[in-house]
Amino acid sequence: MPPEAPPTLRDFFAAWELFADPALAGALAGALLGALGVYVVVRRMVFLSAALAQAAGLGVAGAWFAQIHVGVPAGLATPTVGAGLASALAATLMASGEAGLKGRRDGWLGGVYLVGAAGTLAIGTRIVQEVQDIETILFGSAVAVSPDDLRALAWTVGLLGALHLVGLRGFVQVAVDENGARVRGLPVRLLGLLLMGSLALAVSFGTRILGALPVFAFTVLPPLAALRLAPNVGHAVLWATLIGALAGFAGYVAAFLWKLPVGAAQTLTATVLLAMAWVAGKGLQWQHNRSAHRGGHIHGPGCGHVAIRHGDHVDYLDDGQLQHQGGAGHEVHHLHGHVAAAGYDHGHDHDHEGCPTAPQGHVHGPGCGHPRIAHGDHHDYLVGGRLHHQHGDHCDDHGPVDVVE
Secondary structure, three states: OOOOOOOOHHHHHHOHHHHHHHHHHHHHHHHHHHHHHHHHHHOOOOHHHHHHHHHHHHHHHHHHHHHHHHOOOOOOOOHHHHHHHHHHHHHHHHHHHHHHOOOOHHHHHHHHHHHHHHHHHHHHOOOHHHHHHHHHHHHOOOOOOOHHHHHHHHHHHHHHHHHHHHOHHHHHHHHHOHHHHHHOOOOHHHHHHHHHHHHHHHHHHHHHHOOHHHHHHHOOHHHHHHHHHOOOHHHHHHHHHHHHHHHHHHHHHHHHHHOOOHHHHHHHHHHHHHHHHHHHHHHHHHHHHOHHHHOOOOOOOOOOOEEEEEOOEEEEEEOOEEEEEEOOEEEEEOEOHHHHOOOOOOOOEOOEOOEOOOOOOOOOOOOOOOOEEEEOOEEEEEEOOEEEEEEOOEEEEEEEOEEEO
16 A cells, blocks of 8 residues: 655645634734744743743633533633633732842742643643643644634734834833833833733733743744844844744644644744744844945045954944954954953943933933944943943943044
């Protein structure tokens, strides 16, 4: 008997009516979670989505337990309601915990994650008839998505998308520099609550439909890929939306073609897209580093860029980067922490004319008039031969650099 022929793309689209709902659900969830995940990655809270997903899974399992053993009507204890309530409660606890226990954010995330995972498994032993659904919650297996689920997800994506499109600049500012946003008079607390609420809602829907594994993947991998390609956080949100949608849809197709679990296929697809973005980012950097040659510009004395002595050579400050005219063309050099910037003292403020600590005074940022320079994992501004870093309502002195006149 000849072996069965592997499925093809033609087979997939021939059965589109069967696969349309789960495939589109993957694309919608990937787009929404990818966009919101940019803020999570920028704020270095990548395990926030994992904790919320586990809490949502506990809510779904709790809803089934309430139906089976407590006798709560199915119309009240729905999995969607359970996921939403549990993720909202977890988000509230983590937000209050962060405010009251500075420096223990990771502990709160870990606690919510562990309670959610352990609680889901424990309840799973009491609802044997739903054990397959428990595995779906944990690992993701969006084989069947009802039209009602798809419509609810589409409405959620539309409403949250409109909210974040209108408030994009505020959300970006709060994610990048919360203290700076407060100095600029933005409603930081409201924006933070809206961001946390949006993420909780998106994660609860995603976990209910797709599972915790792909939800965590969509909030981390597409944003990482987008940040490799985009020049700023605002553009990264757009890129992450597109990459997340592609990972959700293409991952479902890959699961069909290679007979893989859907959640694993979507996660692996997002990983492949991240690798492609990393390579593309390296190519864009290479192209940018050599663009000066194609434009006829060669860095050197009198070229118009600020010259900075860096070790045993001289670099030129161009678009926030230290560029060096080496034998292989334009090279990008970096100031790392307090090694390259002698005299670095992060704990002391440096008041200078034009940069007072008062909110109504000068605040460093894009377009402030001072040259921007990459320094470790952040950007400083060059003022009078010293590196100034805007930190909340004051300016930190990150030490001197040797500017060559």
